Amino acid sequence: MTNGSIINLISGILDTLPKSEQKVGQAILNEPNFAVKASVQSLAKKAETSAAAVIRFSKSLNLDSFPELKRQLSMELAMPNRTGYYDMNQVNPLIRFVKSWFQMLIKQRKIRQVN
Numbered sequence: 001m002t003n004g005s006i007i008n009l010i011s012g013i014l015d016t017l018p019k020s021e022q023k024v025g026q027a028i029l030n031e032p033n034f035a036v037k038a039s040v041q042s043l044a045k046k047a048e049t050s051a052a053a054v055i056r057f058s059k060s061l062n063l064d065s066f067p068e069l070k071r072q073l074s075m076e077l078a079m080p081n082r083t084g085y086y087d088m089n090q091v092n093p094l095i096r097f098v099k100s101w102f103q104m105l106i107k108q109r110k111i112r113q114v115n
Helices: 007-018 020-030 032-037 040-047 051-061 066-078 095-115
Strands: none
Touching: 007 020, 007 066, 020 032, 020 040, 020 051, 032 040, 032 066, 040 051, 051 066
């Protein structure tokens, strides 16, 4: 199982794979919605390679199986496509804590300067 984007992982390792697996990866990148619904045989046909290459490709991604690849790809495609620093707008408890801690230190320093 991967912890990041499966599409980014495929893009990142594509050039390091054997030619037959590169074809599988490129077919997935070109038509990810097809790949989610495809069987091993139909993806192999689309990629103009063998079913074994599709299985090997899944293993090259450190996944347990082709269905695991499809599951991760499906989950990624279902996520909203956000770009930029969208997560920075959310109020993070750690950020609130650090901010309040620094504010406390600043107040303490001002009090010491007055005395």
